[in-house]
Amino acid sequence: MxxxxxxxxxxxxxxxxxxxxxxxxxxxxxxxxxxxxxxxxxxxxxxxxxxxxFENATSDARDHCANERTFLSWLRMSMYLAVVSLAIIISFHFKDQPTGLERRMALPLGIVFWLLSLTCLINGFANYARTVRKYSRKAALVQSGWKTQLVFTVVGTVILGSCILFLSTDQAA
Known part of the structure; x- marks a missing residue:
């Protein structure tokens, strides 16, 4: 021992x-x-x-692992949004050939998803770093703040708006 x-x-x-x-x-x-x-x-x-x-005095190890998993979830969401962004930019069309409207929408919509991807990555790392610092000072309080709620609201709104846009474009064609 x-x-x-x-x-x-x-x-x-x-x-x-x-x-x-x-x-x-x-x-x-x-x-x-x-x-x-x-x-x-x-x-x-x-x-x-x-x-x-660090010393595992109470539930520090469990909380630190939960913090890492939360960061990895933000990273995964960021990667999904980046892949969607590239897919929209590269081939945004529903039929064999993209229409003029689809060509005009592809780049701005792809840039929006790319910016959301970067926002999710930055927000996830900032949450991770802030929580690790609080763990080091024995003052961690795990909760989601207004920034996290704002990012999720914006991402959800853009995804919902894109789905409505895709459905209306498909019906117009």
Missing amino acids: ADPTEDPRSIWSSRRPYNPLVNPTHCKPSLVEEHTEDQNHILCAPPIFGALL
Whole structure:
């Protein structure tokens, strides 16, 4: 059994052999408890590519994993919107040949979806970084804010409007 006064980084590195798939830079982890009083953000603390290691006092590990899953959900949504954007720009038509209206709508609608994709990516990373910083200060409060609600409202409205636009274009043709 490990000595509780021993540095967790030495325990971590002694138990884990070097694995280029898990830790390609061979960095030691960054202890979150050491950065509670720092003015710098925990994600900018050296080593930059090291894992975040924190004491699991209550439900910190579960909450941190939930925060990572939320960021990955934002990333997935951003990728979906980017793929839709490219699909609209490349081939926006319902019949064999696109109509003039479809050609005029393709680029602006694709740019709108691309901007929404970037917005989702930025919002997801900002939520992740803010929550990690609060975890490092033992002050995390997990809730969705008005920015998240605004982004979801805009994305939902654009998707609904695009569906109505696609249906009306299909009937007009």
